[in-house]
Amino acid sequence: xxxxxxxxxxxxxxxxxxxxxxxxxxxxxxxxxxxxxxxxxxxxxxxxxxxxxxxxxxxxxxxxxxxxxxxxxxxxxxxxxxxxxxxxxx
Amino acid sequence: xxxxxxxxxxxxxxxxxxxxxxxxxxxxxxxxxxxxxxxxxxxxxxxxxxxxxxxxxxxxxxxxxxxxxxxxxxxxxxxxxxxxxxxxxxxxxxxxxxxxxxxxxxxxxxxxxxxxxxxxxxxxxxxxxxxxxxxxxxxxxxxxxxxxxxxxxxxxxxxxxxxxxxxxxxxxxxxxxxxxxxxxxxxxxxxxxxxxxxxxxxxxxxxxxxxxxxxxxxxxxxxxxxxxxxxxxxxxxxxxxxxxxxxxxxxxxxxxxxxxxxxxxxxxxxxxxxxxxxxxxxxxxxxxxxxxxxxxxxxxxxxxxxxxxxxxxxxxxxxxxxxxxxxxxxxxxxxxxxxxxxxxxxxxxxxxxxxxxxxxxxxxxxxxxxxxxxxxxxxxxxxxxxxxxxxx
Numbered sequence: 001x002x003x004x005x006x007x008x009x010x011x012x013x014x015x016x017x018x019x020x021x022x023x024x025x026x027x028x029x030x031x032x033x034x035x036x037x038x039x040x041x042x043x044x045x046x047x048x049x050x051x052x053x054x055x056x057x058x059x060x061x062x063x064x065x066x067x068x069x070x071x072x073x074x075x076x077x078x079x080x081x082x083x084x085x086x087x088x089x090x
Numbered sequence: 091x092x093x094x095x096x097x098x099x100x101x102x103x104x105x106x107x108x109x110x111x112x113x114x115x116x117x118x119x120x121x122x123x124x125x126x127x128x129x130x131x132x133x134x135x136x137x138x139x140x141x142x143x144x145x146x147x148x149x150x151x152x153x154x155x156x157x158x159x160x161x162x163x164x165x166x167x168x169x170x171x172x173x174x175x176x177x178x179x180x181x182x183x184x185x186x187x188x189x190x191x192x193x194x195x196x197x198x199x200x201x202x203x204x205x206x207x208x209x210x211x212x213x214x215x216x217x218x219x220x221x222x223x224x225x226x227x228x229x230x231x232x233x234x235x236x237x238x239x240x241x242x243x244x245x246x247x248x249x250x251x252x253x254x255x256x257x258x259x260x261x262x263x264x265x266x267x268x269x270x271x272x273x274x275x276x277x278x279x280x281x282x283x284x285x286x287x288x289x290x291x292x293x294x295x296x297x298x299x300x301x302x303x304x305x306x307x308x309x310x311x312x313x314x315x316x317x318x319x320x321x322x323x324x325x326x327x328x329x330x331x332x333x334x335x336x337x338x339x340x341x342x343x344x345x346x347x348x349x350x351x352x353x354x355x356x357x358x359x360x361x362x363x364x365x366x367x368x369x370x371x372x373x374x375x376x377x378x379x380x381x382x383x384x385x386x387x388x389x390x391x392x393x394x395x396x397x398x399x400x401x402x403x404x405x406x407x408x409x410x411x412x413x414x415x416x417x418x419x420x421x422x423x424x425x426x427x428x429x430x431x432x433x434x435x436x437x438x439x440x441x442x443x444x445x446x447x448x449x450x451x452x453x454x455x456x457x458x459x460x461x462x463x464x465x466x467x468x469x470x471x472x473x474x475x476x477x478x479x480x481x482x
Contacts, residue, residue, distance in 0.1 A: 014206060016182065018107075018154040022100045025109065027156035029184050029207050032248075034109065034156075 004077045005056040005069070008088040009049045015084050019043060026084050035084055042075055049085065101335060104342045104389035107153035107379065112357040113347045115143070115171065116163040117452035121190050123215075123226045125254060125295060127358055128348070129286040130163040131454035136350040140170040142370070146347065147174070149375045150183045157184030157209075161357070163349065163452075166193040172201075179207040188213055188252060190230060191237025199237075199244035211250035211278060212237050217265035221258050225295070235269075242273040250317065252278040255305060256295040263308050267316070278317040279309070281324075283358040284416040284426070286448050292417070302429060303328065324409035327402035327429040338411055341366070341388035345379070353378050355388055358412035361449055395422025402430055409433075418445035 011017060014030040023037035024046070037043050044062040045055075052058035055076055056069075064072050079085040118133035119126070138146070150158065158178065165171055165187055178185050186209040194202075194212070202208055212234050216222030219231035241249050251270040253259065259266065263279075270277040284292035297305065306325040309316065309332050320334040335343075340356035347353055351369040354360055366382035369375045379385060397403045408414075409425020417426040418440035424432035 016154065016156060018156070020100070020105060025105075025156075027109075027184075029157075032184075032209065 003056075003073060004080055005059065005073050006054055008053055009055045009058075009076065009080070009085045010088040011046065011049065012083055012086045017043075017046065026079075028082070028084060031083060033082060035079065035082060037075075039075075042072065045072060045076070046079075046085070050088070101337060101339065101343050102389070102391075104385070107155055107376075108345055109155070109343045110157045110159060111150075111155060111345050111347060112159045112161060113146075114161050114163060114349050114357070115165040115174065116168050116349045118167045119163045119190075120167065120192055121164065121227050121230055122454060123287070124291045125215075125225060125256070125282060125286075125288040126453075127283055127285040127288050128161075128163065128360055129448060129451040129453050132452045133163075133167075134350050134450075134452060138349065138351050138369070140173060142351065143170070143174050144177050146351075146369055146375060147178045147181050147183055149369075150178075151181040153376055153379070155183060157186060160185055160187040162188075164190055164192065166198075175208065179205060185209070186211065186250075189237070190226070191234040194237035194240050196240050196244060199240040199246060202241065202249070203244040203246045209249065210241065210246070211252040212241070212275075213252050213254075214266075214269075215254050215256060216259045217262040217269050221262065224258065225256065238269075238273040238275060241275070247274060249275050250278045251275045252280065254280055254282050255297060256282055257297050257301065258295070260297050260301045260305060263305070267312070276315075276317060278319065279305075279321070280319050281321040281410070281413075283410065283412055285358040285412055286360060286451075287453060289416050289445065289448055296427065299427075299429075299431070299434075302427060306332075306429075324406050324413075324425045324427055325429060327406035327409075329405075331405060336405070337407065338409075340364075340411055341385040345385070347375070353382075355384060356412060358410070359415065361415070361446060363415065363446065364412075393422040395420060396432070396436070397422075397424055400424075400430060400432070415446060416448065 014028055016027050018025045023039050024043040026035040041062055045058050048058040048061050049055060052061060059069060059072050076085065114128055116133055116137055117130045119130040122131060166189055175185050184207045188211050191212045202210055214222055214234040215225045222231040253266055267277050282288060282296050302325060306328045309322065310330060314333045318334060322332055323336040326332060326336050345353060345355055346357040347369060348360060353366045353369060353375060355364040366384045367378045394403055394408060397408045409428060411421055413426050414421055417437060419426060419436050424436050426433040426437055
């Protein structure tokens with residue numbers, strides 16, 4: 001199974017991202033669900049997704065270390081699962 | 091690092107902008123529900139104009155407020171209702187609106203079906219006409235069910251059937267769920283508050299201690315498939331937390347803008363004691379949210395007061411501020427419906443008649459039974475002896 005890190009990801013079209021002191025709030029207008037990013041660096045990664053060929057490169061550009069990567073992978077996978085993030089298709 | 095954690099500590103200290111807020115667009119209503127928390131009935135002549143309402147939306151957009159819960163009164167009575175809704179959606183402020191269903195025609199239902207940024211909840215307070223109409227007025231059950239039918243037929247998905255839990259409809263929980271399921275709607279249960287006209291009927295209608303326990307177990311069993319608007323966090327005192335933040339969000343993550351632009355800490359606290367200011371004040375809504383003395387004080391750590399020694403305090407956090415206030419209880423102390431029974435004892439110590447009076451009152455028939463001026467009534471049936479309501 002391929003890792004979510006190898007996909008080109010982007011914020012889903014119906015999702016609004018609001019930065020907060022603790023990280024960010026994400027609201028999905030379709031599912032009407034709210035999610036929290038409890039980490040400023042994760043917000044940084046999310047904001048870099050659209051400009052990166054893969055999520056892994058977005059993490060790298062945001063300065064996520066190899067040891068921290070698995071935690072970011074899980075967080076991103078969860079955001080894909082809840083449709084906050086989607087695979088970008090050309 | 092993690093995702094989707096309830097960041098209670100951040101929320102308790104307040105956010106830079108509300109996640110959502112309640113916006114009552116008008117005090118006008120064609121119903122006259124006995125428990126109406128905003129004491130609605132007649133339009134107020136000072137209500138925000140269309141231009142002022144759009145100005146509020148501009149501010150909400152700039153603050154990135156995700157959505158507004160529009161209510162009233164019956165918001166669809168405003169002639170510019172759809173103009174305001176369309177403006178909000180075009181400016182990336184999602185809209186959920188509450189209605190008694192009287193204007194949800196097939197055409198309106200079709201319009202709702204066409205927008206992802208628009209959500210509707212139909213208020214109904216019983217699974218049968220008998221139980222519902224006793225609170226919301228004769229014919230209101232049929233009206234609401236007609237709206238559910240129109241919405242389902244138009245293909246609207248996941249609209250809400252919104253129920254205020256009372257002593258009389260709590261035995262109907264399964265029937266209410268079945269009613270919602272029949273129309274592909276999602277059931278939303280909220281707590282009866284002693285706010286507005288709700289103060290008058292609270293003793294008669296609020297659930298018994300036994301019913302609170304039944305409700306708690308029912309909510310736990312149904313999890314996230316039933317919405318509660320975080321209404322019942324006082325029940326967390328029974329043990330397990332219910333889905334949601336389990337926190338009073340007043341002035342921290344939510345607030346209320348009333349029809350005349352007054353900003354209150356929460357929709358259940360329409361009283362001068364919880365009034366932060368008006369959106370027409372210099373600096374507008376944003377300034378009030380960020381700098382009002384009231385909201386700043388609400389973001390300070392709460393005093394547990396009489397609840398300090400209770401083992402459940404970490405779960406229920408003393409319950410609902412508005413429920414305490416309007417039943418005459420101190421804010422630092424137990425909720426009137428405290429599941430440990432401390433509320434009942436505290437209520438016994440309240441001097442009858444000393445409870446704060448809800449303000450303002452737009453009921454068509456004033457509390458004293460005196461008929462009030464009808465000059466502002468908008469609805470053709472306004473002022474007639476229909477026994478009916480408006481709950482958000």
